[in-house]
Amino acid sequence: MGISRKNYIKWVTQGVTGKPPKPVSMIQWLTNMGRTKGFAHYAADHIDEIELSVTEFKNSEFEVLQWVEKRLRDYLPSNIQIPSTKLYFVFGSGDGRIFYDEATFDVTLAYVLGLENTKGMIAHELHHMARNKEYGDWTESTGAKFILSTLEAEGVADMVFSIHSSTLARQDLPIVTMMMQSQAYNRVDEILKEMDELVSKAYPREPNKNKLYRLFTKNAFHPVGHVMAQRIENCLGRASLVDCVGNPVKFMKAYQLSAESSNGYKFSSKTIGMIDNIFAK
Numbered sequence: 069m070g071i072s073r074k075n076y077i078k079w080v081t082q083g084v085t086g087k088p089p090k091p092v093s094m095i096q097w098l099t100n101m102g103r104t105k106g107f108a109h110y111a112a113d114h115i116d117e118i119e120l121s122v123t124e125f126k127n128s129e130f131e132v133l134q135w136v137e138k139r140l141r142d143y144l145p146s147n148i149q150i151p152s153t154k155l156y157f158v159f160g161s162g163d164g165r166i167f168y169d170e171a172t173f174d175v176t177l178a179y180v181l182g183l184e185n186t187k188g189m190i191a192h193e194l195h196h197m198a199r200n201k202e203y204g205d206w207t208e209s210t211g212a213k214f215i216l217s218t219l220e221a222e223g224v225a226d227m228v229f230s231i232h233s234s235t236l237a238r239q240d241l242p243i244v245t246m247m248m249q250s251q252a253y254n255r256v257d258e259i260l261k262e263m264d265e266l267v268s269k270a271y272p273r274e275p276n277k278n279k280l281y282r283l284f285t286k287n288a289f290h291p292v293g294h295v296m297a298q299r300i301e302n303c304l305g306r307a308s309l310v311d312c313v314g315n316p317v318k319f320m321k322a323y324q325l326s327a328e329s330s331n332g333y334k335f336s337s338k339t340i341g342m343i344d345n346i347f348a349k
């Protein structure tokens with residue numbers, strides 16, 4: 069649907085395997101995706117409704133883009149430009165994703181989410197794009213740096229819009245329902261405590277990468293980062309949260325300031341002391 073074939077294949081490959089893209093046929097990928105996630109079968113069964121939802125989306129394009137722009141402005145520092153990018157709706161992937169200057173969204177996913185949630189998903193992804201253009205792509209970092217950057221980046225983007233705390237328009241594609249209902253919202257303080265212990269025990273060395281990653285399995289970054297961002301906004305105001313965009317150290321310190329009055333888990337001074345070192349390298 070307009071995206072360059074080369075980029076599309078790269079994007080899907082990276083999304084599925086997490087490994088550097090290697091050339092495969094698009095049909096092969098779509099088949100794999102269908103088998104893994106059930107999207108292809110669902111799409112085949114609902115093709116007419118999906119087509120209608122694309123038309124509905126196109127008809128409200130102007131209103132959608134206006135909403136997205138306003139929402140992004142609420143959570144981006146004023147010096148950061150809203151990226152002008154083309155949005156592509158594609159079959160396959162089961163995801164919303166940015167790939168360099170292109171943003172792609174699975175059309176089946178958009179149908180299941182519904183128009184309102186899809187608007188939000190676009191705004192969330194474009195927030196990542198704007199942030200990364202200004203401050204660099206955090207997903208290229210590793211270890212504690214990666215974890216803390218992800219909490220900041222996903223935390224603020226989830227304030228723009230969080231699919232994990234939204235109601236889906238359609239509940240009949242179990243893989244999406246499962247993906248979106250994150251149980252980790254109930255365990256945020258527990259996860260923060262475990263992260264704190266891993267970091268402070270290793271102090272002054274860096275915490276064990278694999279143990280840190282294990283804490284955030286099943287995409288727990290979203291609920292944890294989201295709740296941290298909510299606490300910052302509630303206690304210190306939105307301007308303070310926006311000031312943390314692209315700066316995980318500020319995000320952690322702002323969280324620490326808000327932890328007490330929001331009754332959230334408060335990090336040890338060892339961990340807070342370690343954060344500057346982690347990013348000094």
Ligand SMILES: [Zn+2]
Binds near residue numbers: 192196225
């Ligand atoms: Zn995100």
